[in-house]
Amino acid sequence: MRVHTRHTPGFGVARVMLAPGEAVQSATETMLASSFGVVESNPERGGRKSGRSVFTAPAGGGWVDLAPLGPGDVYPLELTGGIGWSVHRDAVLARPGSVRRDQTWAPLQQLFGADAGFLEHYSGTGSLVLTAPGPVDSFELSPRELVTVRPDYVLAYPDTLQCRLRAIDPSGPQSLRTGEGLVLDFAGPGTVLVQARNRRVSRG
Template sequence: MEFKVEFKGSYAILFAHLDPGETVIGESGAMVSISGNVDIKTTTGGVFKALKRAFLGGEHIFLNKYTAKNKSTILFAPRLPGDIDVIDLNGTVFLQSTSYLASEENIDLDTKFGGFKTFFSGEGFFLLKLSGIGKVAISSFGAIFKITLQPVEKLTVDTGHVVAFDETVKYSVRTFGGIKSTIFGGEGLVVDFEGPGNVYIQTRNYPDYVKWIKSIAPKDTGSR
């Protein structure tokens, strides 16, 4: 199986090239096109895990399972305008809830409690947890880039810009600059990371973008 990203940047698309018998799992609604003879099944990946993803991690209950009967290509695109990166996973990675796009069949998708404070601003208390060996495609809002932390090296990131991070990375969530900055300064929660491991960051903040759209949207006054 080959994962190839085209049109990297604001409107990236994932090309999943499958040999006969290979299977790729895709986020519900992410499929753009299919070429070849492909068997498609809808799966929950386990009912309990699906319910946790839906109600705790923000993901859909159902995933689509594509199995190639001959050489086939499936295109996937994320819901938000942004980039796609492919992780060659050998272990565990944690994702924010909007960043899962597709993965090889043997990757296990679950959720993990992220701590008492809301980990991703507006996204809930849980992280998506992907474990196994194989390819995982993740998406971002805006461009995506990876920072590799050395042992005990530290990095602080606004929660709205975090896409993913390795299990080996330690993290803690805190308010930024005290309560006044949190309420009046336009900043909310930040994540303190400590290496070793990779942290994936997006260049745009989806919760802030939604707030901005709401601020300029026409208000319904109720008058006719």
């Protein structure tokens, strides 16, 4: 699977190039177009169709164009198998079968406890295609270098980083689901990917 992007960073579209028989998963409504012969299937969960589709290339290969529901950037994050990434739960546009979501990854369970937080963990190999409401930026942290980022701007970060979640004001409102009232402290080495627009405000 290879990914080419266009119209970034304002109105990004990701063209996912698929080898024969290769498949990619994305939200059903993000499929803009595909080459002829690509098969779309919708997996069922609990007897009901999910909101996600699997696009599978025919014997000659093919492509799928995926467009986020709102304006912004698209960013292929290359996973090499050695290091996993924590990603904002609303940021994943598409993923191949070779990239898995780790629902019980221990460090995120330590951050959020039993609650479903605003981050998910992914590992494996291949291109995890991310979407952001603004241009994608990054902070390159050297060992022991620190940076604080609001959750609404966090896109993804690798397992090499240390991460601490804390309240801005312990007496104020807080939400593990959205990140309201919270910040993330990161310690290097590693790269923090951020988006240049607030995700909740952009959805307005």
